[in-house]
Amino acid sequence: MSNHDSESHLGHVLPLGLLLKVFFGLVALTVLTVWTGSMDLHGFDLSVALIIATCKASLVCLFFMHLKYDRPFNGMIFLFSVLMVGLFLAFLALDTHQYQGQIKAKMADDLHALEAGE
């Protein structure tokens, strides 16, 4: 290795400067999320926290995990997993609100039965 920044013949070597920039970007976003977390954002708290977390996750995926330079198929596998989690969440969110009334009614009944028994 005569030139320390030369390419490896396998994979892509990330410059140290870029790794440092990504790291400090991640630290800055962490400070930002702690700061916004301490404020009252009138119902947007969760959205803001999730947007910042997604930015951080993207930085980690694209640079630390090399996805920006990797074969697109690997990135696609990862995106599909995230998509499946989205589907999973969406269907369960629909389902839980569908039956929540019944669950609450059942819990109230059980409680009454318990109190009557005592």
Place this chain on the structure above:
Amino acid sequence: MSTTTTVAHEGGHGHSHDHPKHLAHHFETLDQQFDAGKLGIWTFLLTEVLFFSALFVAYTVYRSNYPEVWQFASQYLNTQLGATNTLVLLLSSFTFAWGVRNAMLGQIGLLKMNLAITLLCAGGFMGIKYMEYSHKFHEGTLWSGNEDTIFRLHAEDVPEHIKEHSHAWDNRDGEFSAAVRDLDPEFRQKLGIFFGVYFCLTGLHGIHVLIGMLLLLWLLLRSMRGDFGPDNFNAIDFGALYWHLVDLIWIFLFPLLYLIS
């Protein structure tokens, strides 16, 4: 067919010598070996994401049904410790990513240093996690069903030794918005759900950190043995991908658990 020559050759040495040392016999080239390994580790990471997603779904279901419980319970988590742990994990991800660069370029001394720092950070993360967990056991801020939890329907069921030590129970220093003792019993009981989800999510994540530590130790020992270099860094690269995923999950856990205002 040249089967006989191949057999004779392999029978004599176990490996033929016309290919690179680190190339397994079932691959044509190092590139092919690297790409196949990478595809394998990404497929594994996909299963990891789905593994954790079940708990994230549990989180979503309970938070959407009991938003006020989530908001109230989050004050028992220490944001400073959570933020410190986030920074510790980010640093470890950086040093591991740097380590991959070192391995690719054959900078073995730096590689060993970066693997060691990553391992130390992982240990630091678990140390802080241990402090947080033991504090919760002391306070009785535990999941429903635990003997020592303060989140009981009937206040008299909470063990005396927990009541004695728990600041959350009577809010003696006024550090919380209300004393758990004075809460509506049904609301108090539901706080245990938050801690059930908290312990499952952070516990499963913690197990992943522990496995990562074993992996790091193995990689560090192998790098000391001189296993890695520009032709052979697959294990380092794939280990780093696993470690970044563990970091990625914490990036979401931290705001979702600690930063509910």
